[in-house]
Amino acid sequence: MIRIAACRLRLQDLHLRLPFRYGIATVTDLTHAFVETDVEINGKVITGISAEHLSPKWLYKRPDTSPEADNAELIALIEAVLEWATDLSAETAFGLWQALYEKQATYAKETSLPTLWTHFPVTLVERAVINALGNATQQPFHALLKSNAFGIELASIHPELFGTQPADWLPEAPRKQMILRHTIGMADPLTGLERMDALPKTLEDNIAAYGLKHFKLKLGGNVTTDIARTTEVLAVCAAHAPPDWAFTLDANESYTDFATVRAFWNGLQDTHKARCLFIEQPLHRDQALTDTAGAGLAGWGDHPPILIDESDGALGDFPRALALGYTGTSHKGCKGVFKGVANACLAKKRGALLSGEDLTCVGPVCLEQDLAVMAALGIESVERNGHHYFAGLSMFDTAAQNAALAAHPELYHRSPAGWPTLTITNGAIQFMA
Known part of the structure; x- marks a missing residue:
């Protein structure tokens, strides 16, 4: 059994050494987000961490909003997902991710927001839980993936992979x-x-x-x-x-x-x-x-x-x-x-x-x-x-x-x-x- 006991968000403003221009954005500064999760794994609480840029105009390319407004909206979305994730439990790390993903998929449909945007906070929690499981077992990601310690059910994402495990396809x-x-x-x-x-x-x-x-x-x-x-x-x-x-x-x-x-x-x-x-x-x-x-x-x-x-x-x-x-x-x-x-x-x-x-x-x-x-x-x-x-x-x-x-x-x-x-x-x- 895996349960998320607590989640914390820390933000750090970063400055680029030279501007990066892609799509409709030219970036000189951005926010870097760290998410910590205290994960209870078989009765023991282990902390995991993840991090990612809040990259302007990539997750949601709205030309009529400012990067600052987008940033504030995305931070609020992350905070909402972290609050909902707290005290969530499942039999596996994959089960935790599925529950979060399905909630955000419903939210995306109801609000007509881009799925990249709505699911991004889920990936921060997902990666922190993966890190916690690695810390708990002292095993690297590839070993956990090979043994499917995450409990990944491939067919629930792509039905044609029914009956197979990640190790059947990956190096x-x-x-x-x-x-x-x-x-x-x-x-x-x-x-x-x-x-x-x-x-x-x-x-x-x-x-x-x-x-x-x-x-x-x-x-x-x-x-x-x-x-x-x-x-x-x-x-x-x-x-x-x-x-x-x-x-x-x-x-x-x-x-x-x-x-x-x-x-x-x-x-x-x-x-x-x-x-x-x-x-x-x-x-x-x-x-x-x-x-x-x-x-x-x-x-x-x-x-x-x-x-x-x-x-x-x-x-x-x-x-x-x-x-x-x-x-x-x-x-x-x-x-x-x-x-x-x-x-x-x-x-x-x-x-x-x-x-x-x-x-x-x-x-x-x-x-x-x-x-x-x-x-x-x-x-x-x-x-x-x-x-x-x-x-x-x-x-x-x-x-x-x-x-x-x-x-x-x-x-x-x-x-x-x-x-x-x-x-x-x-x-x-x-x-x-």
């Missing part, structure tokens, strides 16, 4: 190394050796410093502008990256239809197209899973792999996307761990893609928990950009910095300025889950 052991896919925001500088806070700033300098070979390019929804910007970015990659470099494209819902996406794609050089791993979420979530979108994909017979991201808000969205002709979906901690596990199993069964993405995910809690899941799911190329937009772990106190270094010396090292930052070698990071 025998977690990955120890992942390729770091470096994000290039729409406002990021590209050339000129220039450093900030002892860290590289431009794309050219980042490639030189880290040996980057996988890249993620942000698009804005204007064909002409996107072709010009993408061509410029890819020219820098071609000139400075290793021979096996590759990239992905992320439109963050900025395109209106697949005919327009196709016009953009046709404007790229064929030599560059061959290096594209996939395009992520080109259409707005209100349009992406419609029959019209499916017809657009069907009419574009030779399209590159196309994934959903923001459209993957509810449990049935991934199989719906596959039925329409999409190639796969993304995993992000803010969309839920158990949901991500089930999607990974379905992707394996269907031969679909599951990518690893983030939104400037940083340590000392969020990054490590997210990497543990990515490693267990076997995802090789993972978007990691918190090290670029934030000055390492400099925003946290010395105790937290030292604890992160001690726990993961393979992942962090001290920068010349003294604070921990990611260790990136030949475009990859090491992580011992």
